Amino acid sequence: MSETGPHNDVSENLPSEHGAHEGGVAVKTDPFANPGLPPHEHRRQDIDDRAAKHSERVVAGLFTLSMLGTLGFIASFVIFPVDKIVFIFPFGHVSALNFSLGLTLAVAMLGIGAGAVHWARTLMSDEEITDERHRVDADDELRENVRQQWITGAKESGFGRRKLIRTTMFGALSLVPLSALLVLRDLGPLPEGKLDHTLWAKGKVLINTNTMEPLKPEDVMVGSLTFAQPQGLEESADDFQTQIAKAALMIVRLKPQDIKDKREASWGHEGIVAFSKICTHVGCPISLYEQQTHHVLCPCHQSTFDLSDGARVLFGPAGHPLPQLRISVNGEGNLIALGDFEEPVGPAFWER
Structure with missing residues (x-):
């Protein structure tokens, strides 16, 4: 005895391997299609001026910490003699000069790096921009586009209007090179005229x-x-x-x-x-x-x-x-x- 009713085949309710069914017509879908960028989510600093001011103070504080680290590096040369040994847990007995130089220079470099990262993550523009791949050689239109993007990025970074960040950053970057000068100076005493003369003199046997x-x-x-x-x-x-x-x-x-x-x-x-x-x-x-x-x-x-x-x-x-x-x-x-x-x-x- 055969059934005469609607044919209930489960496969009809599953999408085809080539696409889905709409109104009985198979629609092809591309499994590798570009999904596009997700919707942009604004940061708290983008919508709350108080939060932006707080981030600005944090960045300025990190740059100021860098300046203090550099000043501490310089002061270490004056304070600690070369032969002074101190006990520091858990390192044991170490040179006071070497330890202080390493610690203060690390603070100076860390302050600049952390300040720059925090500035970029909280205050600089973070909107995603897509662009098609282009030839290696750039035409006038592309150069102008890059120039405009640079101008826009510089404007959105707030570098021109955030004077506190700008001042402290310049201060940190100006002081750090002094560390290199002191390190080079510490390679040894200044030669003065010592390299020009030996113990040989007239009459020396x-x-x-x-x-x-x-x-x-x-x-x-x-x-x-x-x-x-x-x-x-x-x-x-x-x-x-x-x-x-x-x-x-x-x-x-x-x-x-x-x-x-x-x-x-x-x-x-x-x-x-x-x-x-x-x-x-x-x-x-x-x-x-x-x-x-x-x-x-x-x-x-x-x-x-x-x-x-x-x-x-x-x-x-x-x-x-x-x-x-x-x-x-x-x-x-x-x-x-x-x-x-x-x-x-x-x-x-x-x-x-």
Whole structure:
């Protein structure tokens, strides 16, 4: 027995995989269609002037906190000595200077960052703008559009009319660079004239650094390399490392006919010449000598100097020759200096 009534098929009430049914007609839908932007929701600051003023004060307070952090950074250099150690939980015993510098600089940078973020999130325009993708090269219309958007954004940011934010922001940004100046200043004492002079002076005897005895011409053989230091410089001295780093000397004896530079010959004694031992690249001590070519090699970066030709640079990153020291012999037969180096020793100097 067959039923003769309406056909109740559940599938008729389900949408087709290609779309929905409207009035018996299938309507195709795009599952990847652009849903568009959701309706814009205004922030409290957009509709409540009191809330906007509060946010303005918060931003200004954060910028002011940054300024206080910078001032604290500067004050730390004056208040805390370098060797002061304090106990701070949970870090333990730490340098008071380093801890205060890190803390105050963090406050200074955090104040600027947090202030800028809070300003953007609460006071600057947050309306969503859509724009179609365009070619990389911009036409006049696009440039004008970008310019107008910039003008609109600057106007809506409130930068021109919110003087409190503008003033405190400029103050914070102006003070923070002072931290960098102090950090650079703390890299070490100002050189003043210390790099221009060494312990060498007229009449100073050359002391053999191995025997700690005065050097005599007969002690220096052709093809040998001898190291010397100024008379009176003792290893027990507090500033020994500082002074020897500038005054370290290397002595070689060349055959007079092998010396190519006339000034070098006149500044030596019977073929004995003295040059700074400190490489003019980064200040490494030079100790490798090739007696056949009269070349010395810096072991750090392979800068090579010709001791028979004014110690000029043959190879490597060194920028200028090794300074030469003028020497002679005193009445006791000892090698002596006739003055200091006429140019700063060691790595490149700023006037070069």
